[in-house]
Amino acid sequence: MKIQVAQGCFCQARLKHNKPPLNFAFYAVEGDGMPPRKLESLQGQSGMILAFEGGTFVWPGIQLGYRRNVTLQPRNEASIELQIETRSLQPLVVEISSFLDENDCQHIIDKALPHIRKSSVKHMDQDVGKPDSNWRTSSTYFMPSDDAVLRRIDDRVSALTLIKKTHQELAQILRYEQGEQYVAHHDYFDPEMYAQNRDIQEMIKRGLFNRLATVFFYLTDVEEGGETNFPRADGLPQPHDFGDCSRGISVYPRRGRIIIFYSQHPSAEADEYSLHGGCQVKRGVKWSANKWIWNKPMDYIQE
Numbered sequence: 001m002k003i004q005v006a007q008g009c010f011c012q013a014r015l016k017h018n019k020p021p022l023n024f025a026f027y028a029v030e031g032d033g034m035p036p037r038k039l040e041s042l043q044g045q046s047g048m049i050l051a052f053e054g055g056t057f058v059w060p061g062i063q064l065g066y067r068r069n070v071t072l073q074p075r076n077e078a079s080i081e082l083q084i085e086t087r088s089l090q091p092l093v094v095e096i097s098s099f100l101d102e103n104d105c106q107h108i109i110d111k112a113l114p115h116i117r118k119s120s121v122k123h124m125d126q127d128v129g130k131p132d133s134n135w136r137t138s139s140t141y142f143m144p145s146d147d148a149v150l151r152r153i154d155d156r157v158s159a160l161t162l163i164k165k166t167h168q169e170l171a172q173i174l175r176y177e178q179g180e181q182y183v184a185h186h187d188y189f190d191p192e193m194y195a196q197n198r199d200i201q202e203m204i205k206r207g208l209f210n211r212l213a214t215v216f217f218y219l220t221d222v223e224e225g226g227e228t229n230f231p232r233a234d235g236l237p238q239p240h241d242f243g244d245c246s247r248g249i250s251v252y253p254r255r256g257r258i259i260i261f262y263s264q265h266p267s268a269e270a271d272e273y274s275l276h277g278g279c280q281v282k283r284g285v286k287w288s289a290n291k292w293i294w295n296k297p298m299d300y301i302q303e
């Protein structure tokens with residue numbers, strides 16, 4: 001038996017359009033606590049079986065505005081039809097305009113309301129000791145999936161992303177009141193930026209594992225502002241002002257809408273273009289939620 005090992009890059013077509021290349025690769029895990037090693041020269045070897053953990057599905061973006069009709073088959077539910085639209089290729093952002101219904105959205109809000117408290121952020125080494133409100137002024141509740149509605153949503157997210165439920169974190173419910181925001185940041189943990197943080201190093205196994213994708217729910221319409229902005233969309237340079245929402249692309253809140261954006265390339269390398277923020281709510285209140293998905297089981301949610 002001969003097994004070809006692919007190692008490569010979606011390069012030619014992208015470079016032609018002045019887009020940064022998207023690399024993909026295979027990795028070997030050397031042992032607990034060791035960073036993964038790239039397998040770069042295995043072509044032509046025979047009789048080898050590669051077993052790897054961490055490989056996960058990514059929706060192909062195809063092109064901006066591409067619309068794909070899909071039929072999902074969530075566990076314990078009839079199939080559902082929906083349309084996935086590509087909003088950005090770099091970072092990869094797709095939108096489903098109607099994923100949650102009115103009742104789902106209201107259920108999440110009602111359930112979170114008694115528990116919601118000021119949001120925190122995980123500080124990079126250089127920011128330890130600074131107030132969370134430098135970055136984020138919203139309120140948060142991490143909500144256990146302890147009823148049928150929430151379990152159904154987890155199953156749907158799993159069917160949509162084609163990533164097991166065990167890889168999801170608990171939904172982080174967010175409320176932004178007028179004037180509140182979360183400036184641009186990454187959802188993945190850069191091992192170098194958290195070198196002194198033992199908990200994070202343990203969680204990401206020094207770079208082996210990380211958040212792969214974010215499924216972001218919009219639970220209310222917002223009268224003005226509150227959009228999610230990707231200031232580096234389409235390969236733009238690093239912004240000077242991380243609160244500037246005038247660059248790149250923005251997705252506006254609409255009750256029931258969701259987006260999926262990917263923090264990693266198919267190669268499992270972090271995508272620095274996935275920088276994003278929750279822009280200031282100018283009028284009204286924004287309820288929303290993060291479903292962070294890892295490239296490993298997290299043990300918050302059982303299959």
Ligand SMILES: O=C(O)CCC(=O)C(=O)O
Nearest residue numbers: 182227228277278279290
């Ligand atoms: O509120 C938003 O639109 C984005 C929030 C966000 O990026 C986060 O909570 O990590």
Ligand SMILES: [Fe+2]
Nearest residue numbers: 185186187276
């Ligand atoms: Fe985020």
